[in-house]
Amino acid sequence: MQQQGTQALADVAARTNAVIDELKGLEGPLLPILHGVQKEFGCVPRDALPVIADALNLSRAEVHGVVSFYHDYRSEPAGRHVLKLCRAEACQSMGGDAIADRLQELLGISFHETAKDGSVTLEPVYCLGLCACAPSAMLDGVVIGRLDEGKAQEIVAEVRT
Incomplete structure (x- = not known):
């Protein structure tokens, strides 16, 4: 069971890093990266926050603050x-x-x-x-x-x- 959880974390990290690599060159990349991650997963998974924070040299609290401030970001996928x-x-x-x-x-x-x-x-x-x-x-x-x-x-x- 733990291996399955580890694989899921690795998948989130890999997919999040792919989005980050594509967008980190932009000026002020946090919002575009969050939009990209949401497009990739249908939401901004909690496990993606530390990956984004580390890549942008931000604290997890800063990334969480942005996600929770803007109503367009979701922690769970939306309906159809x-x-x-x-x-x-x-x-x-x-x-x-x-x-x-x-x-x-x-x-x-x-x-x-x-x-x-x-x-x-x-x-x-x-x-x-x-x-x-x-x-x-x-x-x-x-x-x-x-x-x-x-x-x-x-x-x-x-x-x-």
């Missing part, structure tokens, strides 16, 4: 779809809280969770820049404005297929 729901004031003032509650009910998950079937991850974001069309969301990088019950039902149907 990622639904980002705006929680900023403009969206809240236009009924965003009710839509958020309804989507959580329809999806059966809360913010920062992935459905058990892996179909969707629900994330709160604080402004999508679509304030004039509030409340808004982003599904797999596509913005959706003027969310209402009908659009909520459409989103759920799309992520469940």
Whole structure:
């Protein structure tokens, strides 16, 4: 069992080092490396943090601080779809809280969770820049404005297929 864990650590280190080697020449390489690692694994694995820290001569705490500060980095892989729901004031003032509650009910998950079937991850974001069309969301990088019950039902149907 320990050998299997050692192999998994070695695999994470090797794949992380490949990303680092490709991007470390950039000015300010930490964020691009973190994006590359997330693309490679679907998340930023905890075991990748010391590898990144050592390669960039940073402390593990510094790397962890960056990962935990930015909401786009995940410690676990996301679902097949990622639904980002705006929680900023403009969206809240236009009924965003009710839509958020309804989507959580329809999806059966809360913010920062992935459905058990892996179909969707629900994330709160604080402004999508679509304030004039509030409340808004982003599904797999596509913005959706003027969310209402009908659009909520459409989103759920799309992520469940």
